[in-house]
Amino acid sequence: xxxxxxxxxxxxxxxxxxxxxxxxxxxxxxxxxxxxxxxxxxxxxxxxxxxxxxxxxxxxxxxxxxxxxxxxxxxxxxxxxxxxxxxxxxxxxxxxxxxxxxxxxxxxxxxxxxxxxxxxxxxxxxxxxxxxxxxxxxxxxxxxxxxxxxxxxxxxxxxxxxxxxxxxxxxxxxxxxxxxxxxxxxxxxxxxxxxxxxxxxxxxxxxxxxxxxxxxxxxxxxxxxxxxxxxxxxxxxxxxxxxxxxxxxxxxxxxxxxxxxxxxxxxxxxxxxxxxxxxxxx
Amino acid sequence: xxxxxxxxxxxxxxxxxxxxxxxxxxxxxxxxxxxxxxxxxxxxxxxxxxxxxxxxxxxxxxxxxxxxxxxxxxxxxxxxxxxxxxxxxxxxxxxxxxxxxxxxxxxxxxxxxxxxxxxxxxxxxxxxxxxxxxxxxxxxxxxxxxxxxxxxxxxxxxxxxxxxxxxxxxxxxxxxxxxxxxxxxxxxxxxxxxxxxxxxxxxxxxxxxxxxxxxxxxxxxxxxxxxxxxxxxxxxxxxxxxxxxxxxxxxxxxxxxxxxxxxxxxxxxxxxxxxxxxxxxx
Numbered sequence: 001x002x003x004x005x006x007x008x009x010x011x012x013x014x015x016x017x018x019x020x021x022x023x024x025x026x027x028x029x030x031x032x033x034x035x036x037x038x039x040x041x042x043x044x045x046x047x048x049x050x051x052x053x054x055x056x057x058x059x060x061x062x063x064x065x066x067x068x069x070x071x072x073x074x075x076x077x078x079x080x081x082x083x084x085x086x087x088x089x090x091x092x093x094x095x096x097x098x099x100x101x102x103x104x105x106x107x108x109x110x111x112x113x114x115x116x117x118x119x120x121x122x123x124x125x126x127x128x129x130x131x132x133x134x135x136x137x138x139x140x141x142x143x144x145x146x147x148x149x150x151x152x153x154x155x156x157x158x159x160x161x162x163x164x165x166x167x168x169x170x171x172x173x174x175x176x177x178x179x180x181x182x183x184x185x186x187x188x189x190x191x192x193x194x195x196x197x198x199x200x201x202x203x204x205x206x207x208x209x210x211x212x213x214x215x216x217x218x219x220x221x222x223x224x225x226x227x228x229x230x231x232x233x234x235x236x237x238x239x240x241x242x243x244x245x246x247x248x249x250x251x252x253x254x255x256x257x258x259x260x261x262x263x264x265x266x267x268x269x270x271x272x273x274x275x276x277x278x279x280x281x282x
Numbered sequence: 283x284x285x286x287x288x289x290x291x292x293x294x295x296x297x298x299x300x301x302x303x304x305x306x307x308x309x310x311x312x313x314x315x316x317x318x319x320x321x322x323x324x325x326x327x328x329x330x331x332x333x334x335x336x337x338x339x340x341x342x343x344x345x346x347x348x349x350x351x352x353x354x355x356x357x358x359x360x361x362x363x364x365x366x367x368x369x370x371x372x373x374x375x376x377x378x379x380x381x382x383x384x385x386x387x388x389x390x391x392x393x394x395x396x397x398x399x400x401x402x403x404x405x406x407x408x409x410x411x412x413x414x415x416x417x418x419x420x421x422x423x424x425x426x427x428x429x430x431x432x433x434x435x436x437x438x439x440x441x442x443x444x445x446x447x448x449x450x451x452x453x454x455x456x457x458x459x460x461x462x463x464x465x466x467x468x469x470x471x472x473x474x475x476x477x478x479x480x481x482x483x484x485x486x487x488x489x490x491x492x493x494x495x496x497x498x499x500x501x502x503x504x505x506x507x508x509x510x511x512x513x514x515x516x517x518x519x520x521x522x523x524x525x526x527x528x529x530x531x532x533x534x535x536x537x538x539x540x541x542x543x544x545x546x547x548x549x550x551x552x553x554x555x556x557x558x559x560x561x562x563x564x
Contacts, residue, residue: 014304022397030437141435
C-alpha cells in the first residue's frame with residue numbers, strides 16, 4: 001500500500017509529490033491546513049474540518065473557488081485510493097506560486113496538496129501511563145486561531161520539551177494564562193469541573209476539543225470553556241490534551257510536578273471511553 | 283536569460299525547481315533564508331548574509347554541514363550562471379523532508395534551495411517621492427531575530443497597508459515601541475539624531491541596517507541604536523526604511539500624517555548617496 005498524494009488536480013505516489021520552490025507555502029508560510037483522520041475507514045468530522053479550512057482561508061484572504069462539498073469528495077477519494085485500515089489525511093492550501101514578493105500574487109491560483117498516510121494511533125503505553133509536559137512562554141504569532149503552517153514556534157517548543165525529558169509543552173501567556181499545547185488543546189479538572197481555555201486569537205477552535213466538551217456534557221460532567229492558568233495546572237486533579245490523531249492524552253506531570261497522584265486519573269479515561277462510544281465506533 | 287535555481291546539489295531552470303510536499307519548509311515553516319543582491323554583478327556583503335544564515339540555523343537547531351565558504355562559492359556560481367546585469371539570490375535551508383510530524387526528523391538531511399532572479403531596483407518614483415506607511419500591532423512571533431520563513435504575519439500586514447492606500451506597514455509593540463517594517467528596518471531622524479531600534483528578539487539584525495549606521499557615522503551623522511516609539515514617528519523630521527533590495531526608502535507619511543513637510547528629506551538622500559559611494563560602486 002504506497003502512500004499517496006494529490007497535488008493540484010492529480011493523484012500520484014507520495015514520493016513523487018512536489019511543489020514549486022517559489023510556492024508561497026514554502027517561502028512565506030502563506031498557507032493553511034487541516035488534518036482529518038478516519039474511524040472505521042470513514043473520515044471523521046470532515047465537514048467541521050473543511051469548514052474550518054475555509055474559515056482559515058478567509059482569515060488570510062486567500063482567494064479560491066474551493067467548497068466544502070468538493071473537498072469532501074477529494075478527501076473521500078483519497079482515503080478510498082489509499083486503502084489503509086485507518087488513514088490520516090493532510091490537506092494544505094497555499095496562495096500559489098509566484099515570483100517571490102510578500103505582496104499577494106494577482107491573479108492567485110492556490111496550490112492544493114493532500115497526503116494520505118496510515119494512521120499511527122497513540123501508543124497504548126502513552127495512553128495508559130500519560131505524558132510529562134513542560135510549560136513555555138507562548139512565543140507564537142498572535143493569530144493561532146488561524147490554522148496556518150507558520151508552525152516553527154510549535155516545532156521548537158516540542159523539541160525543547162523532548163530535550164527536557166518531557167513529551168510535550170503547554171504554552172503560557174505572559175500573565176500565566178494557558179493557551180494550547182504544541183499540537184492540541186488543554187483540558188484541566190479542578191474541583192470536579194472540567195475547563196478548557198476559551199476561544200481567542202491565541203487558540204485554535206479544535207474539532208476534537210468541541211467533541212470532548214459535547215462528550216463530557218453528555219455524561220453529566222460540568223465541562224465548559226474557562227480561563228486556565230499555570231496555577232490551575234499545578235493544583236489540577238487531572239489534565240489531558242486533545243487532538244485529532246492522539247484523541248485524549250492524560251498529562252501526569254507539569255514542569256516535573258506530579259498532577260494529582262502522578263497517574264492518569266479516571267476523568268480522562270471516562271471522557272475517552274465516551275468519546276469512542278459516541279464518535280469512534282462504526 | 284532564463285531564471286535559474288539550485289536544489290540539493292543541482293542547478294536547473296527555475297520553472298522545474300521543486301521540493302517534496304513533505305518538506306518541512308512547506309509544512310511547518312521550519313526553514314531559514316537569506317536574500318543577497320549584487321552590485322556590478324558582485325554579491326554584496328555575502329559573508330555577512332551567510333554568517334547570519336548559519337546563526338539562524340543554529341538558533342533553530344538545524345543540523346547541517348554547510349559553511350560560509352561553501353555557500354559563498356554556491357552563490358557566486360549561481361550569479362555567474364544566471365548572467366543578469368544585477369541579480370537577487372534567494373537562499374533557503376529547511377530541516378529536510380520527512381513524514382509529517384512536528385518533532386525534528388532524525389537523521390536530518392537539510393534541503394538547500396537557491397533561486398536567482400534579475401534585480402528589480404526600487405522605482406525612481408518611489409525613491410524620489412517616498413512612500414506612505416501605516417502602523418500595525420506587531421503580531422509576529424517572538425523570535426523575529428531569526429530569519430525564518432514564518433512570514434505570514436508580514437504578508438498580511440503588507441497587504442493591509444496596500445488595502446489602506448499605503449505602501450508598507452511599520453510594526454508597533456503593545457507599549458508603542460517600533461520594531462520593523464514588513465521587510466526592512468526603520469530609521470528615524472529626530473532633533474538631528476538618526477535612530478534605529480536596538481537589536482532584540484523582535485528585530486532582525488539587518489545587513490543594510492548595519493551598513494547604513496556605518497555610512498552615516500562616516501559622514502559625521504549622529505547615528506545609533508535607540509528606542510523608537512510611535513510618538514517619535516509622528517514628530518520625526520525624517521523616516522526611512524532600509525533593506526537589501528530597496529536600500530533606502532524615504533517615508534513621507536505615517537498613518538496619513540505627513541512626516542516633516544511630507545516630502546523626502548535631505549538626510550535620506552545624503553545617507554543613500556554615501557551608501558552608494560561606499561558600497562554600491564564597482
